[in-house]
Amino acid sequence: MKLKTLEIGGFKSFADRTKIEFMPGITGVVGPNGSGKSNIIESIRWVMGEQSAKGLRGDKMSDVIFGGTAQRAPLNRAEVSITFDNTDHYLNSEYSEIRITRTLYRNGDSRYQINGTTVRLKDIHELFMDSGLGRESFSIISQGRVESIFSAKPEDRRTIIEDVAGVYKYKQNKDKAEKELTGVQENLNRVQDILYELEGRVEPLAEQSAKAQDYLETKKQFDKLDQSRLVLELTDWYNEQTEIARELAGAEQASDEQAKVVKQQTDSLTAMKDERKQAETDRQEAQDKLLALTTAVEQLSGEQKLQAERSANRSNATRELKAQIAQVESRLADLKVTEATRQKKVASQKETADELRLQITELTASHPRQQEAAVSEEIEQVRANLVDAMQALTTAKNQQSYLAQEHERNDAESARLQQRSTLLDEQIATATASVTDAQAEVDEATTVLADAQAEFVRLQNAGKDLEAKSQAQRQEWFSKMEEDQRLSTRLQSLSRLSENYDGYFQGVRNLMKAKDNFQGIHGVLAELISVEAPHQTAIETALGGALQNVVVTDEQVGKQAIRYLTEHRLGRVTFLPLSTIRSRELQQGQVETAQNQPGFIGIAADLVKTDVTYNTVVKNLLGTTVIAKSMDEAVPMARALQQRVRIVTLDGQVMNAGGSMTGGANRNQGNGLLSQQNEVETLTAQVATLHDETAVLERQVREIDAELQNVTTAFNEQQAKVLTANERAQQATAKLQVAEERLAQVQKEKTALSYEFNVSNSGTADHETMVAENASEVTDLTDKQAKLQAQLTELTDERTELLARISDADTELTELRAELATAQANVQAAQVRYEDIVEQIEAEQARLTNYQQQMTDLTSDQSDVQQRLSAELATANTDKEATTNLLAELTDKLADLNERINVAEGMLVQAQEAQTDAMSTLSKLSGRQGELRAAIQNGERALEETYDTSFEFAKAEMSDMPIDSIRTQLKLLKQGLAEIGNVNLNAIEEYAEVKERYDFLTQQQTDLIDAQDNLRQTMSEMDEEVETRFKETFDAIAAHFSEIFVKMFGGGQAKLELTDPEHLLTTGVDIKAQPPGKKFQQMSLLSGGEKALTAISLLFAILEVRPVPFAVLDETEAALDEANVDRFAHYLHEVNDRTQFIVITHRKGTMTNADVLYGVTMQEPGVSTMVSVNLQELDNTLAEN
Known part of the structure; x- marks a missing residue:
């Protein structure tokens, strides 16, 4: 490479x-x-x-x-x-x-x-x-890398050998193994903690399990005898119930006849009491009226006497009032004369004050102070004009000197500006060409950048939209998967419960697991019916243990299954042979009565869905049970049905036939067999739907992700294009900016120069004109100054004369204002005295009016009052006599009614006593009947719920021992159960589960210990590999180092040494060298050049061992x-x-x-x-x- x-x-x-x-x-x-x-x-x-x-x-x-x-x-x-x-x-x-x-x-x-x-x-x-x-x-080796070799500690220098040996991946694997070992140890610790806890539970649970099995065996014997006891007791109760029913019919007839007699007597007595009540009301009203009339007669008589006394006193009062009225009228005449006099005085004083105000107003209007102010203002204006004229004259004379000097400067400046203008024209042409070129480059770069940015933004927005869409779709996908997983897990759990018949009685569970050995087993009732969710709790309560009854074709199949369960001691099961089961239904009248009651939901059998084959079974178990909305409706419904029908509410409360009530709630209510079955059906449909929806969402997510990947790739490519275009545009813009700034600067200088040139030329042309105008201005200003000085002297003399006149006018004005103040005080005093007289006149006038009203009242006509009182007194006496007669009649009538009522009440008491005796007999019989019904119902329920059997089956299998012997044996077995004490029935299954878990965790502990050993072995192998590679690499580098050192130094010797050869995983690396002519010594003692050459030799040795391209x-x-x-x-x-x-x-x-x-x-x-x-x-x- x-x-x-x-x-x-x-x-x-x-x-x-x-x-x-x-x-x-x-x-x-x-x-x-x-x-x-x-x-x-x-x-x-x-x-x-x-x-x-x-x-x-x-x-x-x-x-x-x-x-x-x-x-x-x-x-x-x-x-x-x-x-x-x-x-x-x-x-x-x-x-x-x-x-x-x-x-x-x-x-x-x-x-x-x-x-x-x-x-x-x-x-x-x-x-x-x-x-x-x-x-x-x-x-890549720098001078610093060379220096690090001879300056590093031996322990740090070993990394050089490790890098060349390529042990990094082995050290990484060892670190990974160490982390895994830590995780294994943590898991082992947890397993050991759990085992420690389980070890303390296994032995006690084993003892509890054995004790529970002993208890179950004893309890089985007790249950068998207790079933026989219940059968015998139920037989006695059935016989007694028949006899009680016969006696109860006669007692009911006698009670009804006495009830009719009591009703007739009660109605008659009620009518007489109503009549007496009305008579008492009439008598009370007559008494109240008589009392009111007596009071009225007394009041009218008293008022007649009072009116006679008042007539005697009126003459004296009339004479006194006439004298007082004459005195008030005399005082009013005197006060009105004084009022007229004082009113004239007020008018005279006001007239004097008005004349003084007029004089003051006229004097103020003609006061010379206004003339003096105008003259003073004019003096100030003239003085200011004079100052301005003197300043302007001085300025004009200074301008004459300046114009002479300016003429010389203009000539020199004109020559300089012409030379500068020529130079700037050349610079503008050059700068304009640069701007044009730069602008073209910017336009091109901007166009490219705009196109790239538009595409970039489009891709960016598309990416964001797809990411948001992907996220939303993925979130929905994950939600659906989580929901699918949750529901699938629940469905699997319920399916396993259903397949294993978990939650069923032991006998049912064992039989259904072996059902393939029998022909004619249709299934458990809970599997053969379905109920809508609102009715599940009611139907489960109504059926109770019967839900686990097994439906079979006929009695023969049932007998075979019972024999199988008995021989293998697998538990007990109630069978429902289709060949013998008969329907049980309510009478039509009972159905109609129930339907007319509030809260009626339906007959229980009608609320169950099943195959037509099993309709008889359903009607047998539920045909006589009514479903009501709640206990509030069930209670009156039971009364309407005479406590003869079993009623179950939607929330599982029961009104039993006979009047007893069963209610409450269990912790696992709502998780019954029907609920589980319905939930399985619902979950199956939901899981199928979720599978389809999840598949669709997964396909959509993958399609969006693929589209997003394409957009992301295009976006990354476009981003690079945008950055390149932006960089080019910035460079072009910067270049244009520099060119424009240079052009603007030169143009600015040119503009300034042109302005200076124009100013200079216009100044030269107008200079002579300005000199002539300046001379004329000096002459005009001198004349103006002389005129203003004369005007100022004339105005000053006029102002002195006005000041003398102002003093005389001020003295006269002060005297008039003093007289006006005195006149205003006189007006105010006269006005106060006038208002006092007016108030006195008003007071006397009010007193006169009062006296005159009293006279009018005293002289009014008294004859009408006397006549009215006489007429009212005569009427009141007549009404009083009539009311007295009516009250006597009502009293006699009440006496007669009371006597009749006493007789009727005696007859009613006799009838009620006879009715009470009949009802007592009826109550005793009904009470006994209820006791028997409750006892029978409790006995049947005990057989059904406690022992999962019916009276017929229990009777067929009951012991032939007499009832007393059975009770004695039950007492002994009960003592035996008591001696066993508290039993943990769950210990049997719990012991099996804990033992299984203990064995499993013990195996896990063994596996984890083996994993620890394997990891330690792996780490040891890694250390051995690292040591081997490190040693081999060290030896090879050391050998090449010794050879290359001799070549580089032209002699001498050098070697690499391990500081701790026994521990190759941690040993350091030391360097010793002997340049020609020197002794053998540590590298740190060499000179700077010797250190560098030694280190270079080592680097070359490394390249010999591990060549690089x-x-x-x-x-x-x-x-x-x-x-x-x-x-x-x-x-x-x-x-x-x-x-x-x-x-x-x-x-x-x-x-x-x-x-x-x-x-x-x-x-x-x-x-x-x-x-x-x-x-x-x-x-x-x-x-x-």
Whole structure:
């Protein structure tokens, strides 16, 4: 493999795109300090993946982008491309030529490409991994790298050997194994913790399991005898119930007859009490009316007496009021005379004040002060005009002197301006041509940029739209997949439960697993029916354990199954033979009564869907059960049905026949067999739908992703085009701006010059006119000044005379104002006295009005009042007598009614006592009937729910022991169960599960320990491999180092040593050397040049052991003297047949041995350029000549 070319654009000082072609052999790069030689090496490191800005002599990565100069604008990106000839496939790639490109934009965006395809930085690193090439390999050696060899500690120096040995991947694998070992240890710890916990549970659970099995066996015997007890008790109760029903019919008839008698007596008594109540009301009203009339008579009599007394007192009051009215009228006459006098006085005082105000107004209007103000203002104006005239005269005289001097200056300036104008015309022509050229370049670049940006924006928007669409579609896809997974898991779980009959009684589960051994088993009832969701809880409650009954063809199949279960002791099952099961239905009247009740949902059997084959079974179990909405409706419905029908509510509460109630809720309510079956059907449909939807969404997501990939590729390509076009447009714009600024500057100078030239020409032409006008102006201003002085003297004399007249007028005005003040005070005093008289007149007038009203009241006619009172008193006496008579009649009527009511109440009491006796008998019989019904129902339910059997089956299998013996045996078995104590029935299954888990985890522990051993073995093998490779590589490098040292120094000896040979994984590497003529010593004791040459020898030894296709040496030999430089250069020649060298140098010995020299210069400050010379071709040409 060879390095072919390096292309640099916008990287550091290489502003222009620069291409360097590398030939086989030695390529030298020379140039003065600061010209940018090292930037070439840094560009190679950068394009090969260097990520440290400081390693590239910068603070941040954007510092590698050309930053601009005084003559050039900064660039927006840096780009470096390096091309390798990979014909021998030295690099692990299918391409025979590999071109790597790295681009960095000023906004921080970056891009990596291999042969034009965008890749990741990781892909670049992997391409060079274990190839001996790369940013940190020995293919790039700087002077600092040489110094690090002799200045490093021995422990750090070992990394040189490790890099050459290629043990990095083994160390990585070991690190990975260590992490895996840590994970295994954590898992082992968790497993051991769980095992520790389980070890404490296994033994106790084993004991509990044995105890539970003993309990179950005893409980089985107890249950069998208890079933027999229930059958015997139920038989007695059935017989007693029949007898009670007969007696109850007679008691009900007697009770009904007594109820009719009580009702007749009650109705009669109620009518008489209503009549008595009305009579009492009438009597109370008569009493109230009599009391009111008596009170009215008394009031009218008192009022007649009061009116007689008042008539005697009126004559004295009339005489007193007439005397007071005469006094008030006399005082009013006197006050009105005084009022007229004072009103005249007020008018006289006001007239005097008005005459004084008129005199003051006339004097103020003719006051000479206004004339004096006008004269003073005119004096000031004349004085100001005089000052202006004197200043203007002075200015005109100064202007005469200036005009004379200005004439001389105009002549000189005119000649200078003409010369400058000619020069500026030439500069404007040149600048205009530059602007035209730059504008054309800008227009072209702008057009290209606009087209590129438009396409860029279109692709960007398309990409965003597709990304958003992809994200939304993917999110929906993931949601559907998660929902599909969740529902599928639930469906599988329910399906397994259904297949294994989990949740069924033990006997049912064992029988259904062996159903293939029988012919005629149709299935468990729960599998053969379906119920809509709103009715599931009600139907499950109504059926109870019957849901697990097994439907069979006939009794023969049932007998075979029972025999199988009994022989194998597999549990008990209730069978429903289709050949014997008969329908059970409510009477039509009961159905109609239920339907008319609020909250009626339906007959339970009608709410179940099943095959017509099983209709009889469903009606047998549910035909007499009614479904109601809730308990609130079920209670009155049960009463309406006389407590003879079982009612179940939608939430699973029960009104039993006979009146008992069963209710509450279990933790697992809603998870019954029917609910699970319906859920399986629903989930099956939902999962099928979700499968289809997920497949469609997945196809859509893949289509969108493919489209997005195409748009992204086009977007990346267009982005590069936009950046290139933008860079070109910026350069063109900057060039245009410079040209326009230069043109504007020259034009501005030309405009200013033209203005100056015009001013100068117009000044010269008008100069004589200005001189003549100035002389005339001086004469006119002198005359104006004399006239203004005379006018000022005349106005000053006039103002003195006016001031004397102002003093006399002020004295007269002061006297008139004093008289006016006195007259105004007199007017105010007279007005106050007048208002006092007016107030007195108003007070006396009010008093007179009051006295006159009192006289009117006293003299009013009293005869009408006396007549009215007499008439009202006569009417009240008549009404009082009539009311007294009515009250006597009502009292007699009430006495008669009370006597009749007493007789009726006695008869009602006798009838009620007879009814109570009948009802008592009926209640006792009904109570006993209810007790029997409840006992029978509880007994039947105990058989059904507790023992999963019916009365008929239990009766067929009951013991032949008498009831007393059965009860005695049950007592003994119950004591036995009590002696067993608390039992954990779950311990049997729990023990099996824990034991299984314990065994599984024990195996897991063994597997994890084996995995630990395997990982430790792997790590040990890795260490052995690293040690072997490290030792072999060290020995090879040490041998070549000793040989090359002798060549480089022309003698002497050197060797590499391990600081800790027993521990090859951690040992350091020491260097000892003996240059010719010196003793053997540590490298640190050598001189600077000897250290450098020793380190170079070691680097050459490394290249002998691990040859690389090319090596870049950056002033590696800078510290060597001339003789050692020649040895260094000759050694390069010896090995350049297998390694291509690129050498940055400023040493003559190295330059002369190079095949191709590139010179780096800065012809333009801050911008590096390259010049190449093929020395081999030059030598051949010189030899031919």
